[in-house]
Amino acid sequence: MPIVYASSASHAPGMRAWVKQADPSQVEKIMAGWDHLRVELERAKADVIIALTSEHWANFFLDHIGAFCVGRGESFEGPIEPWLGVEKVTIQGDPALAQYILEGAYKNGFEPSFSYEARLDHGTMVPLSFLMPTPHARLVPIFFNGLAPPRPQPTRCIAFGQQLGALLRARPERIAIIATGGLSHDPGEKNHGVIDTDFDAAFLAAITKGDLRALSAFSDERIFAAGGGTPEVLAWMALAGVMEGQGARQICYEPVKAWATGIGMALYENAH
Amino acid sequence: MRLPMRVISWAVNECDDIRNNVLSTYELSKLLREVNRNPHTRQKFMTDAASVVADFKLTPEEAKAVIERDIGALYKLGVHGLILRPFTLIHNVSEPDYLAAIRS
Numbered sequence: 441m442p443i444v445y446a447s448s449a450s451h452a453p454g455m456r457a458w459v460k461q462a463d464p465s466q467v468e469k470i471m472a473g474w475d476h477l478r479v480e481l482e483r484a485k486a487d488v489i490i491a492l493t494s495e496h497w498a499n500f501f502l503d504h505i506g507a508f509c510v511g512r513g514e515s516f517e518g519p520i521e522p523w524l525g526v527e528k529v530t531i532q533g534d535p536a537l538a539q540y541i542l543e544g545a546y547k548n549g550f551e552p553s554f555s556y557e558a559r560l561d562h563g564t565m566v567p568l569s570f571l572m573p574t575p576h577a578r579l580v581p582i583f584f585n586g587l588a589p590p591r592p593q594p595t596r597c598i599a600f601g602q603q604l605g606a607l608l609r610a611r612p613e614r615i616a617i618i619a620t621g622g623l624s625h626d627p628g629e630k631n632h633g634v635i636d637t638d639f640d641a642a643f644l645a646a647i648t649k650g651d652l653r654a655l656s657a658f659s660d661e662r663i664f665a666a667g668g669g670t671p672e673v674l675a676w677m678a679l680a681g682v683m684e685g686q687g688a689r690q691i692c693y694e695p696v697k698a699w700a701t702g703i704g705m706a707l708y709e710n711a712h
Numbered sequence: 713m714r715l716p717m718r719v720i721s722w723a724v725n726e727c728d729d730i731r732n733n734v735l736s737t738y739e740l741s742k743l744l745r746e747v748n749r750n751p752h753t754r755q756k757f758m759t760d761a762a763s764v765v766a767d768f769k770l771t772p773e774e775a776k777a778v779i780e781r782d783i784g785a786l787y788k789l790g791v792h793g794l795i796l797r798p799f800t801l802i803h804n805v806s807e808p809d810y811l812a813a814i815r816s
Contacts, residue, residue, distance in 0.1 A: 502741075521801075628792070628795075
């Protein structure tokens with residue numbers, strides 16, 4: 441079955457926790473963007489959502505951290521942050537699909553780790569709170585290590601996405617896939633508030649064109665120089681890989697000072 | 713206990729040796745992360761921080777910084793922003809106050 445929906449979007453906590461601090465005209469555009477993505481997702485009538493998402497110390501510490509981790513739990517709870525302004529919910533998982541993804545990845549030359557107990561933080565819950573305010577689809581989260589070096593290389597993330605896309609299209613379910621994170625931000629660090637609009641523009645241009653070669657050319661150093669949180673865009677790269685060079689439409693881009701993040705959204709309008 | 717680990721170039725633009733070469737604060741970061749994500753630890757910490765601190769192998773300097781919620785000291789000790797900022801959000805520290813503390 442073709443993929444029925446695909447989008448990438450930022451997950452900055454401010455979109456829920458600090459709405460009033462931001463420029464109202466920017467908030468309006470961003471909320472309109474979420475509405476657009478939510479309506480498209482509802483139209484797609486997905487059975488399950490694959491979330492390519494970020495790790496922020498919710499699940500892994502330096503005692504054990506891998507490049508990619510597939511959540512194969514029966515259900516997932518989140519958010520873990522009491523200050524986020526998102527009500528805690530339980531979302532049904534899809535252990536059978538998660539196992540299929542794992543087994544397929546192993547055959548395809550990737551060995552992701554897996555977790556039966558993955559917890560969801562703002563990285564998954566901010567987007568889901570907009571896209572699926574009432575949980576109606578099952579969830580398989582796949583966590584990317586954008587935190588602790590060595591981080592996976594862009595080329596590997598794209599290749600991971602390519603093999604994942606082939607696996608998902610061989611399934612009978614109606615599958616939606618979202619990537620979350622980015623764009624440039626340096627959360628909690630000295631450059632908190634600095635937004636690298638040049639990086640964001642170049643990155644979004646490559647995403648909208650579906651230009652896998654241009655995406656591969658971003659080095660870890662360039663991405664990290666755009667802020668410590670910016671490697672979250674590895675999940676966007678993986679989704680570009682899933683979509684095999686299909687272009688995406690930029691739904692919005694706003695560098696929001698109060699949220700210290702370049703907020704971007706892209707929708708694969710003719711996902712297949 | 714200080715663990716000589718090769719870790720985490722947390723910040724590229726504002727480099728200093730602690731943050732870029734050594735995570736000397738493995739146990740400290742672990743403690744703060746537990747407070748952030750575990751409601752039981754969080755509750756215990758809010759009522760009796762010293763008892764939580766006693767469960768982790770901190771240096772006296774680290775223990776003092778935690779108990780006093782000394783944000784600037786915790787940052788200089790090397791706690792990652794994505795652990796420290798959530799920790800301060802639990803304590804209702806505003807963003808300007810947080811940034812002033814880590815930039816001091």
